[in-house]
Amino acid sequence: MPGPAPKHPSTRARRNDPKKGFTSLPAGGRLGAIPPWPLRPNPFMTAQLETARDRVASLQVELEAAEDGRARGRLRRELSKNEMTVATLSLQIEQATDDEVALWDDLWRTPQATVWEDSHSSREVAQYVRWKVLAEQGDLKAAAEARQLSDRLGLNPLALTRLHLEIERADEAETRGEQRRKKATPPTDNKPKGDPRGTLRAV
Structure with missing residues (x-):
């Protein structure tokens, strides 16, 4: 079991340094470029998609070779089901990737x-x-x-x-x-400067 959480600086006794041991994080968040998303699409869903695509290709070959009307009907129904699986998994992977990248950027x-x-x-x-x-x-x-x-x-x-x-x-x-x-702003001389023409004399 983890021990009790350390007290927040605001609740510590005044005789102690109120922020001792705590790291302050910028309220405005991290600045700079977002690191590139490092992961490939979900491997489990990707494997399911590849399996469904292989099944579609196999069913198409069987359907072309089938001569019996009843068998052709069964193959068409199974082919349609697997094509729907391919479309669904493709959409899920695309949406999941978009959601992952969006959350990654926010974090x-x-x-x-x-x-x-x-x-x-x-x-x-x-x-x-x-x-x-x-x-x-x-x-x-x-x-x-x-x-x-x-x-x-x-x-x-x-x-x-x-x-x-x-x-x-x-x-x-x-x-x-x-x-x-x-600190970054250099000091400026606010004294008014005279008219430079005042230094000119008639010869």
């Missing part, structure tokens, strides 16, 4: 993504994405796997605390941004 804009980048955890994030998409399609086993990875990746408030992470407040982020801008 890499979160504050937690700065930690994943530093720890080179892109494959773990990709595994979470795959389980999460399957869970949203009703797969209960995938839902359990997604919950476990969610905890490991800090994707819920309790997990953030266990991992000693905290997302900075918006006002803190704004203050730090202003300080950085002030």
Whole structure:
């Protein structure tokens, strides 16, 4: 059994450093390019699709060779069923891939993504994405796997605390941004400059 979650900095006694041991994450999320999606389409669904395609090809050959009317009718019905399976699996794989890439992009804009980048955890994030998409399609086993990875990746408030992470407040982020801008801005001389024509003299 895991031990109790560490106390959040805001609940610690004042005699202690309130943010000791906690890593602050940017409230605005991770900036920069999104890493490329690293996984191939779902291998189980892909195997099902290839099996169905092979069956369609085999049925087409049998149908061309069949001479009995009853056999031809049976083959046509089976062929139609397998063609529907191919179309359904193709659509499911396409939609799942689109959902995975969309969720992947969203996750890499979160504050937690700065930690994943530093720890080179892109494959773990990709595994979470795959389980999460399957869970949203009703797969209960995938839902359990997604919950476990969610905890490991800090994707819920309790997990953030266990991992000693905290997302900075918006006002803190704004203050730090202003300080950085002030440091980056060179000082300017606000004294009014005289008319350069005043230095000219008639000869």
